[in-house]
Amino acid sequence: MAKKGDKRKIIGLVCEACSQRHYYTTKNTMNMPDKAEMRKYCPVKRVNAKQVETRKSLGRNVVPVRK
Numbered sequence: 689m690a691k692k693g694d695k696r697k698i699i700g701l702v703c704e705a706c707s708q709r710h711y712y713t714t715k716n717t718m719n720m721p722d723k724a725e726m727r728k729y730c731p732v733k734r735v736n737a738k739q740v741e742t743r744k745s746l747g748r749n750v751v752p753v754r755k
């Protein structure tokens with residue numbers, strides 16, 4: 689889990705070949721404000737396809753406010 693004050697956020701990587709999420713990773717949002725992209729294997733299409741960071745929040749990055 690992300691520690692308090694941790695700038696590394698969990699991001700999902702959406703495959704451009706089949707538009708599914710195969711990979712999850714973390715990135716430092718302070719150093720990398722741009723969308724993350726990397727080429728990884730797609731197990732559905734069985735090719736090396738570009739994986740792009742999702743815009744959607746995965747929920748785990750959001751810390752619920754205690755009352």
Ligand SMILES: [Zn+2]
Nearest residue numbers: 703706730732
């Ligand atoms: Zn894929």
